[in-house]
Amino acid sequence: MNFDFDTVIDRHGTDAVKIEALVEHFGRKDLIPLWVADMDFKTPEAVRTAVSNCLDSGIYGYSSAPESYYASVLKWEKDINGLNLRRKEICYIPGIVRGISFALQCFSSPGDPIIIQPPVYMPFERLVRENDRKLVENPLVYGNDGYSMNPDNFEELCRTERPKMFILCNPHNPSGRAWDHESLRTIAEICRKYGVLVVSDEIHGDMPLFGNRFHSFSSVSDSAAEVSITFKAPSKTFNIAGFMSSYAIVKNDSIRERFFKYLSVNEFDAPPLVAAVATREAYENARDWRVEMLKYVEGNIRFVSEYLERNIPRIRPVIPQASFLIWLDCRGVNLTHDDLIDLFINKARLALNDGADFGTGGEGFMRLNVGCPRSILETALNQLKIALE
Ligand SMILES: Cc1ncc(COP(=O)(O)O)c(C=O)c1O
Known part of the structure; x- marks a missing residue:
């Protein structure tokens, strides 16, 4: 692979909404942000260079x-x-x-x-x-x-x-x-x-x-x-x-x-x-970057899916056919809506989107953003596993 999707980039101090809005949305800031649908990968170098050159004109x-x-x-x-x-x-x-x-x-x-x-x-x-x-x-x-x-x-x-x-x-x-x-x-x-x-x-x-x-x-x-x-x-x-x-x-x-x-x-x-x-x-x-990014995201989806099957089979992923979001069917955990949200936020310390926010048919599901380094997902899933135990 020619591109780096593994490096964890700290987005604090960049006005990223997935960080800045944690307290407003979830009531606490010590959460791994896996909600707002942008990725935690650096934009392709070609784009960064073109934008920098453009800004250099002053x-x-x-x-x-x-x-x-x-x-x-x-x-x-x-x-x-x-x-x-x-x-x-x-x-x-x-x-x-x-x-x-x-x-x-x-x-x-x-x-x-x-x-x-x-x-x-x-x-x-x-x-x-x-x-x-x-x-x-x-x-x-x-x-x-x-x-x-x-x-x-x-x-x-x-x-x-x-x-x-x-x-x-x-x-x-x-x-x-x-x-x-x-x-x-x-x-x-x-x-x-x-x-x-x-x-x-x-x-x-x-x-x-x-x-x-x-x-x-x-x-x-x-x-x-x-x-x-x-x-x-x-x-x-x-x-x-x-x-x-x-x-x-x-x-x-x-x-x-x-x-x-x-x-x-x-x-x-x-x-x-x-x-x-x-x-x-x-x-x-940046066409090559897109191809490699999608391969990496596919790897993340496989990783999440295998992890859940092995360790938390009560949560079932709906495998996406496009994009970097996984819809998790959490109804097998058998918790009320409030308890499910409490599990993710206060016990597992994870910020995912509440399925109920997507309207009719969404309750009991959570949306997980996997557009991030795999190590983040591993930490997040371990926290979820421990919280459930
Ligand atoms: C389906 C869909 N439409 C639109 C948007 C947001 O688009 P924009 O930022 O261009 O308004 C999102 C972002 O998550 C999305 O998932």
Whole structure:
């Protein structure tokens, strides 16, 4: 391996939210932070050098978005995901959670029904509720093969609730499911039939694992391309979330005109200097790093899975098909919700995300971030084992 993912980097004093927000969120700071979804690996050297060179100029005035930024996005999506995009189909956005909120404001009105599929990344529910839209849930189904969608119920909800929008998490956070072609095609047909706009959050899309494939929603069928807005970013994959470097992809002309006009009228459409530099560099010159990082993460997932099987079989990991998060099924521990949280925080001294925060179906699960040196995971799992004993 040419890259170092083993060195433990102390993130104290760097304003990292996973450290600074420990007391506010968990009530104590002596916890191993395995929650907020960024990685504890240094960003690829190529990106660090490009950003440093950019900052060395010493003048941080207004910058224009270089065409090379868009060219690097187009080439990346073609090479990595097989997408044939045109320049006019992509537009910068300052973060994906913001992008979803922009889409809600642009394409729906207060009171409009919006579908989500819990348990799912918690801001989806918050964005719907706090933008005063009506939350409509099509819960995922958890079976022996992990999570799947429930298309029959989805269609029934489209028929009865007449939702304006469906917010899809693809791949899914927290389960790590890289949705299969067929499920996405089925959803696309239903959404076309009922005139539902699909907002596909694909922030974890460039991190497929164990030979699984990621299917970008708009690529699965003509219907999918016609009904959707896709959000992508290098932020998770290259650990540059602090730079707000995301973009929207819209194939359909009328959706694109309306949405991109909303973005440009409000001046949300221009990448800040460092976001453009970091994205371009990551997409062009850090491809090997991504491949090695994913191998390391796969090793971490195997490590956690084998450790649990051997030492804590009552906790069962849902093996992710993408990204660096493991959804742990802790229901076998047979604790109440409060006792489970107390076990992780006050006994094992670990900061994981509480599954209940992901909405319906999340209680009894915990989300573990394995984007960190393996030694950290080993210490964390030992602490959990001792706490359970
Ligand atoms: C599914 C999903 N969407 C969006 C985000 C956050 O994206 P951004 O920082 O671009 O708003 C995350 C971060 O954890 C995520 O998991």
